[in-house]
Amino acid sequence: MATHNARWEVTPLATVLDDCHHWSYLCGQVGTSGDADWEATAAHVALLDARAHLDSGLPDRALELAQRARMLARGHGDLYTELRADLVAAGVWDATRPESYGVPDAILAKVRTRGRVTWLAATAAVLGANLSARRGDVDATVLLVKGAERLAGQLGASSPGDYNRAHVAAFSANALVRAGLGKAARPRLSLAAYLAEDQGPGLRSAVALYESRAALDGGDRAEAASHARRALDISAGRPASWLARSVIEQARQAGDGYGWDMLANRAGSWQMA
DSSP: OHHHHHTTTTSOHHHHHHHHHHHHHHHHHHOOTTOHHHHHHHHHHHHHHHHHHHHTTOHHHHHHHHHHHHHHHHHTTOHHHHHHHHHHHHHHHHHHOTTOOHHHHHHHHHHHHHHOSSHHHHHHHHHHHHHHHHTTOHHHHHHHHHHHHHHHTTOOOOOTTSOOHHHHHHHHHHHHHHTTOHHHHHHHHHHHHHHHTTSOHHHHHHHHHHHHHHHHHTTOHHHHHHHHHHHHHHTTTSOOHHHHHHHHHHHHHHOSSTTHHHHHHHHHHOOOO
16 A cells, blocks of 8 residues: 555556555455554555545545545544545536535635644645635735745655645646736746656646646647647556546637647547556
């Protein structure tokens, strides 16, 4: 399980799902009630399973598993797993109910408060900034980005597979692009691209996608298509639902020309899980 966490972005989703099914079966056979070690294991399995289902385009099941992970983690005082499960739940709401801001906002605010000075809290802040940007609240977007960056400045290196400085830079840049603050986003995009060089394909493809969004908002559909193509190339070995959905959305915004129709078809052909 630790290997899957550390190598999250390069392990095929089908492998993660199969292993989680096996581990869940073992936890069920042993039983977790009253056994702290097995409760911890069951919580970690449910969290990993939730993340895999979300990336596979199965949000309803992802939400169920995230809630189970949260319940088990809270039962034995594992705050990290509980808050990480909350981030998955917020991601489900963001992906499936894009016009419903109240629930994910409340979840992310709780993670920021309870996470205190951690990478989880910083990540919750920049994810909240993206929600604020999408609903047109520029001031809240900037406030959350700056708060996350101040917090990140107080933090050391994270463990493999956890959120880190590269994620904060990337998500901050995307929030500012969404808010129409392209000039403020540019240096953060450059920093994210630099930091992502040492990260897995998931974050590198996300940065390429954010660069595509920035170029598209700036009116350069050709450059935007080039970045989107690179994002798909990077993640070709480990497709994810969120990336396919985002490329299709940007292709719809870009319209005809520059190969966007082929990019949309390619993203749409990805078989999740």
